Amino acid sequence: MIGLGVVVTVLFVALLVLRICGLVMLFDVPTGGMSPAMSPGDHAIMQGISYVAREPHRGDVFVFKTDGIPSLPSGQFFVMRVAGEPGDQLRISDGQLYANSQRVTLSNAAGAITYVPPQSLDKPTRQIEVTVPPAHYFVLGDNSTNSLDSRYWGSLPRNNIIGRMEFCYWPPRRVGWVK
DSSP states (O other): OOOHHHHHHHHHHHHHHHHTTTTTTEEESSSSSTTSOOOOOOOEEEEOOOHHHHOOOOOEEEEEEEEOOOSSSHHHHHHEEEOHHHOEEEEEETEEEEEEEEEEEEEEEEEOOOOOOOOSSSSSSSSSEEOOTTTTTEEOSSSSOOOOOOHOOEEEGGGGGEEEEEEEESGGGEEEEEE
8 A cells, every 4th residue: 555655656746847847748729720639628748758869750749839930829839740850852742741752641540631721722732842951840730621730831940849749638538649
């Protein structure tokens, strides 16, 4: 019984220290740009520990700050998925993503993601070609018709990335790992 108390106390203190250091944060999702991986009203845990040890990888769902990104309000946090890493030559054509001339299929709980521009654009862009600059990432929302992402404001600087979304803890029907 005492051993369980010690374990719980150690875990609580570790989480508190990680929270104070900014390596674990709680977020709520305000928009549907990442549905179905993250839906409006979801509450999730973000951890920044893995990005201390390694760089973000294609397919990671992460949190970033909007500071310094043209056309985005400063001081906010967004959730997106990594589609392109530094140096990648990306192309989005007919809803499909290509990296370095190879088709890349990113997926979430609903299956393969297609990238279709929003209907509200005056001139929807059906094809995008870009080379991701050094120390930048090309990020996309899973719900591409409802996502203001790198297709519109460009590549994301690495220093804006806070950490990876890990676990949705609310609402109860959505509890589980973020995929």
